[in-house]
Amino acid sequence: MPDYERGKVPCTRCGSAEGTALAAGDRVTVALRNYEGHTWEPVAVYCRSHDVERVADTMDVLAEEQVVIAATLEATGYLDPLSGYHPNALSFGGVELIDYSPAKDGY
Numbered sequence: 001m002p003d004y005e006r007g008k009v010p011c012t013r014c015g016s017a018e019g020t021a022l023a024a025g026d027r028v029t030v031a032l033r034n035y036e037g038h039t040w041e042p043v044a045v046y047c048r049s050h051d052v053e054r055v056a057d058t059m060d061v062l063a064e065e066q067v068v069i070a071a072t073l074e075a076t077g078y079l080d081p082l083s084g085y086h087p088n089a090l091s092f093g094g095v096e097l098i099d100y101s102p103a104k105d106g107y
């Protein structure tokens with residue numbers, strides 16, 4: 001999961017070793033699922049050397065919308081309703097859709 005305070009997120013394949021974390025400006029590949037049709041939840045983040053191209057390579061295909069995107073991490077900050085503003089929090093910019101798995105594929 002993204003580290004809101006430090007503005008870093010580890011690549012799922014590299015692990016969370018210090019120094020391999022991805023930060024603002026890095027181009028990444030991200031797998032997301034549309035959790036109960038309400039919110040897009042990042043499932044995994046990959047660095048350039050661990051690019052993935054298909055939803056099925058990143059997670060089980062479920063009865064919900066799932067995507068793989070390419071994006072650039074941006075330090076836009078994040079306003080958390082409970083704990084306040086996190087200025088280093090990351091979001092995704094320059095999003096490019098790579099693969100899409102509709103909900104019906106999971107049945």
Ligand SMILES: [Zn+2]
Binds near residue numbers: 012013014046047048
């Ligand atoms: Zn990696």
